[in-house]
Amino acid sequence: MKKLAVIDGKSIFYRGYYAMPGLSLPDGTPTGGVYGFASIAIELIKKLEPDYVAVAWDKPKTNIRKRRELYPEYKAGRKPAPADFYAQVPILHELLDAFGWPFYELDDYEADDILGAFAKQATEKGIETCLLTSDLDALQLVGPLTKVYAIKNGLSNLEEFDIPAFEAKYGLEVEQFLDLKALKGDASDNLPGVPGVGEKTAISLLQDYRTLDGVYEHLEDIKPSVAKKLEAGKELAYISKEVGKIWVDAPVELDWAVASVDDTDLEKVASILKKLRFTSLEKRLPKHMQFGHIPNQPDTQVVAALKEAPWPESFLIEQPVFAELIGEDLWVSLDETTCFHQPAQRLAKASWQALELATIVTYDAKDLYHRLDALGISVHFGEVHDLRQGAFLINPLERDRSQAALVGKEGALPTEVLAANVRAYADQCKSFDEEPKVAEIARTFDFPLTYLLFKMEKRGVKIDPSKFATLSKELGDEHQRLEQEMYAMVGYEFNIGSPAQLSEVLFTKLQLPTTGIKKGKTAYSTGQAELDKLRGQHPIIELIEKTRELAKLKNT
Missing domain, CATH: 1.20.1060.10 (Taq DNA Polymerase; Chain T, domain 4)
Structure with a gap:
């Protein structure tokens, strides 16, 4: 069955904005909201593998106009978002354009209404819909072909709601959710519900009488103190229900061709993520959205030492490169069986350029950067696999993660050091396969940060x-x-x-x-x-x- 993912753009953007406060480019351009949105959206796409993706947005100033005609106090008292919140929206548009995800907003209708309209249209076509939001109002849309993925806290904690999950959580049927909201209200939207009736009481009433109408038809059977509150708050309850209802007949049609994931411009995605300095997100993209490829993991035989060979005239790099600076010599292996060395300061420019495009496997990447810098060599490797940090992530309780422990002895020869690195890399790749969450932390955060940490340590950090x-x-x-x-x-x-x-x-x-x-x-x-x-x-x-x-x- 084909699958549609619809993202409640502003609510996710809002979460990202406050989860990544102050994140900006070197020129001061704020990017925290865009980063948070992209991070959450990419994880959802990886998890769901949808065929179509669309983004719904609350149009500023006009989106709640119709609901305020019904209840003027709707969402009253909300503070406007900070200036740098909306300053990031054009950047988000640029990112969505690269992804090929269409962006929808309407006068008089909220993002929830667009979610509802698209879910209805998908259901009519027999397409499953997955809604990503931080707003639990969307739970009223849960159905046989519609699931809601609600962000609980932070940027990665998602709660999945299908019909059984909803019923298990609330003890009600999905059709009763709107009546639940009508009774208990919603403080975040400034919907009063019935003053004095909380969620526990509301659920109990609906379990007994099924609907809001049913509750009011049986006031004489309800505890007098509760019945009195219900009677006094009847008008507010029905107003809350009408205003809180998602209008699935919103006048918007999903363009299925534009929403197709086949429309992703991979090169453009890679370009904008680099422009925004979102290197870690680029590596977290699902494979079908990546521009280029990730090197295969090595199939390595256990050897005590690599064979030493003369320094080659040119590099042909087809897999990760094993490199260590021993003394002032750079020792390198391109094929996991042979290695060669040369004083780092005498390496040709072409050799450094080739290494900058490679994935460098080394014991301590940050230390390697510092030691090369001390020799007057400025280099930034394309990717690194830091064996020392990898060992820590795989087994934090291991006390001795020294290079001697990795090799198995003190005073090892350079050929033995590189052979130990080859073995450790193979072992860590296997561990990462078995522990994908650890692999994600390493490849998304720890390894990419080594160069940044080196630069910070070298330069220091200015604080405003x-x-x-x-x-x-x-x-x-x-x-x-x-x-x-x-x-x-x-x-x-x-x-x-x-x-x-x-x-x-x-x-x-x-x-x-x-x-x-x-x-x-x-x-x-x-x-x-x-x-x-x-x-x-x-x-x-x-x-x-x-x-x-x-x-x-x-x-x-």
Whole structure:
């Protein structure tokens, strides 16, 4: 079955913006939102392998106009995004153009409506739809051919919702989600619901009476204190339902030909990722989106020492190059069986140019850069495989990761050192195959960072205190706004940093379910593992996670 992926662009961009604050190019151009968006989107594409991809966006100023005609307070009180948020949107357009992912926005309709319209159109064609968003409103779209991938926190923690997953989480059918929202409201959208009715009560009511109409038809059967709240909040409940409903009849048609993944301009993708300095993202692209190829892993026989040969007149590089600077001589192996050496300062320019295009396997890449620099040699290898760092990632508990331990003895000959590197590389490639997450960390983050760390150590890092002060204030303001939002939900102020007070709020005041929640000596735990179990039970859970993320950033 063919598959369509639709990305809720602004919500993902927003997550990326706050997850990567201050990320910018050397000329000051901000790129954090673009990086976060691309990082999340690429992981989803790798996971889902869709045939079509489209991006939906909330058009500034006009997207909520129709809903505000129904309820003027809809999304009231939201602060406008910072200036450098929207400054990055043209860069995002450039990236999407390279990917070949069409971008859709409408007057009077939100991105959720576009998601709904495309999901409906795909279902009519018998195409599966996968919706990527950080907004749980999209759960009302879950169906036999529609799944929602919701970002829980950070940039990589996705929760998949199909019909069984939704029912297991909420104890309701998907068709009841909108009625659930109508009863409990949605603080993030400023939808009131029924004042005084929380998620736990709302779920219980819908389990008993199925629909919002059913609840109001049985007020006489409901506990008087709850019935009184329901009666007083009836108008707000129905307004919340109408405003919170995703309008799947939005006037937009998906251009299937344009959305096809076959339209990706691979060279253009590689070019813009390089331009934005997103080297790690380029390496994380699925194979069908990569410009060029990744060298094959070696098939290596165990040898104690490589054979020494004369320095060749020219290099023919067809696989990773093993290189070590021993003394002032650069020792190199191109074929894993023979090696040769020459004083590094006497290497021809053509040799360095060839090495810069290769993947260099060495014991300590950053140290190699420093030692070459001390000889007056400036070089930047295309890729590196750092054996020392690879050993740490594979087995962090190993105490001795010295080169002598790698070779098996002190005072080894250069030919023995290179042979040990060949063996270690083969072993690490095998370990990376068995532990793909470790491989991703190494190849996406640790190895590409070696040159940057070398440059930072050589040059030092200038810090602009005013930028950090501005960022700290922005994070503090956002943290304070989220705190006020939580206080409004609970009805009084409390210390979010106090596990005891937070436990009191969640399990006593809001009466969230405690089934499966760890309990300490005095209170239920409010650690991240327990919050994950409560996700979707009440909007305050996501706000707690956001405040914790902001606090970590502010205190880093």
